[in-house]
Amino acid sequence: MMMTKFKRTETNPADSASRILLESATKDRETLIVLYELPGGGPSYVTWAARRDSPEDTYWGHYFATLQEAQDDFEKRLGMDWNFARG
Numbered sequence: 821m822m823m824t825k826f827k828r829t830e831t832n833p834a835d836s837a838s839r840i841l842l843e844s845a846t847k848d849r850e851t852l853i854v855l856y857e858l859p860g861g862g863p864s865y866v867t868w869a870a871r872r873d874s875p876e877d878t879y880w881g882h883y884f885a886t887l888q889e890a891q892d893d894f895e896k897r898l899g900m901d902w903n904f905a906r907g
Contacts, residue, residue, distance in 0.1 A: 839866075843891075845898055846872065854878065855894045857887075865890035867897055 842865075843855040852870040863883035867890055870878045882897075884890040 842887075843894060844875070845894070847898055853894060853897045855890055867893045869897070 838859065840857040840859065841854060842857055845853050847853050847869075850872055852872050852875055853867060854870050854875070855865065855867050857865055863885060865884045865887055867882045867884075868878035869880045870876070882890075882893050884893065
């Protein structure tokens with residue numbers, strides 16, 4: 821498993837529900853795991869899987885009320901065996 825972690829903060833003006841990228845890590849050749857803050861009500865944090873060649877194309881979201889829960893899930897997802905998820 822190749823993990824390249826970095827932190828940066830950005831907003832996506834094209835996204836109607838603005839989100840702030842807190843962490844992103846490369847899981848494997850095809851997949852990123854991303855952790856976003858979602859300001860403006862509802863769940864405050866989310867982890868998503870994303871395609872490395874199209875990081876805006878997120879899927880399989882896990883939503884959390886606290887940053888600690890989201891960070892724990894982020895780390896857990898990096899260690900998961902995803903062979904079952906691929907056809």
